[in-house]
Amino acid sequence: MTSLLTGTDGRARCAWIGVDAEYARYHDEEWGVALHGDRALFEKMALEGFQAGLSWITILRKRPRFREVFHGFEPNVVAAYDDDDVERLMTDAGIIRNRAKILATIGNARLVTDMEPGELDDLMWSFAPAVGIRPRSFTDVPAITAESSEMSKTLRKRGFRFVGATTMYALMQSSGMVDDHVEGCWRAQ
Template sequence: MPRPELVLGDDGLTRCGWGAFDSEYRRYHDEEWGTPQHDDVRLFEKVCLEGFQAGLSWITILRRRPAFREVFHDFDVERIAAMDESDVERLLGDARIIRHRGKIEATIQNARATIALDQPLDELLWSFAPPPRATPPTTFAEVPAITPESAALSKELRKRGYRFVGPTTMYALMQATGIVDDHLGGCFRASVPLVVAR
C-alpha cells in the first residue's frame, strides 16, 4: 500500500509522507532535507553519501552516517585525500558502512578533486541552483528525478574529477542541501506557501 503524500503528525504538523513514519526520517525531514546548506564540509559529506546511496534507500545511509563520519574523519577532505589502498582494504572489512570498493575509492578521489577546486565547493554547487519554484509541488509525481541543472552539475563535477555524481544523484543532493525545495505544498517545511484556488 503506497504511503500518503502528506501526513498530519501527533505534534500537529503536516509533513511529507516519506518523513512521517520513521523517527530518523522524521528528524531528517524536519531538520535537514531542503534546508539551505552552505558549509563546505557538510556539502562534501552529502556529495559522498549521495554517491553511497546509489542503488540503496536513503534510510540505509542515514542509519550508517555516524560510522561514515568516523571512518572518513568527519569528511575532512585533507585527511580523506591522504587515504591509500590500505585504508580502502580496511574499510572494505568494516560492516558498519557500505562496503563497495568503487564508492570508497570515489570518496577518496572526490576529496582530492575538492582540494583541486579553484572555488569553494559551496559556490560551485549553488551556481547550478534553478530559479525558486513559484508554487510547491502538490504530489511527488510532480517532483523530477533529473533536471537540466542536475545534469549540468553532474557534467561539471565529472569534468573536475568527481565520481558517483550522476544526474539523479546530483538532483538528490540538490534536494538534500536546499538547492531546491521539494517539500510538498501543505508540508510545514515547504518554503513556498500552498495557494488554494478559490
C-alpha cells in the same frame, strides 16, 4: 499514494518519511535546509554517492559511522587515504562496503583539495535554480532536472565520480538548493 502524513505531533509532513522517527527528524531539521561549506557539501556528495541503489534511511542510520571512519569527511584527510585505508573501510560493517564508492570518495576528496577554498560550494550552488513552483504532490517532484544534469556533467568533466544527474538532484534537495516540500507540509515555505 498520498503526499502528506500527519504525525503524532499533529504536523503534516511529506509522506516519503513514512513512520520512521529518524526520517521525520531528518525531514524537519535537514532536508531542504540551505547547506554551505566545502566540507559539508563534500560529505553530502559522498553520502549521496554511497546511497545510489539503496534507500536514504540506510545512509542516515549509518551516517555516524561514516563520519567516524571517514574522519568527519575532511577532504584533506580523506584525500591522503591509501590502500590500507581502503582495506580498513572494506572490512567495516558499519558503512556501505562498496570498493568503487570508497575509491570514488577518496578520489573526489583529492579533487576538492585541488580547488580553492569555497570553490566547491560556489560551483555546486551555481546550479541552484530560481525558486520554482511548490510541488502539489510527489508526482510533481522530478528525479532529474536540467540543473542537476548540468551539475553532474560539470563535476564529471572535473573528474568527480558517483555524481549522476539523479544523485545530484537528490543532493540539491537535501542541501536546500531546491525546496521540494509538498504543499501542505509544515516545512513548505
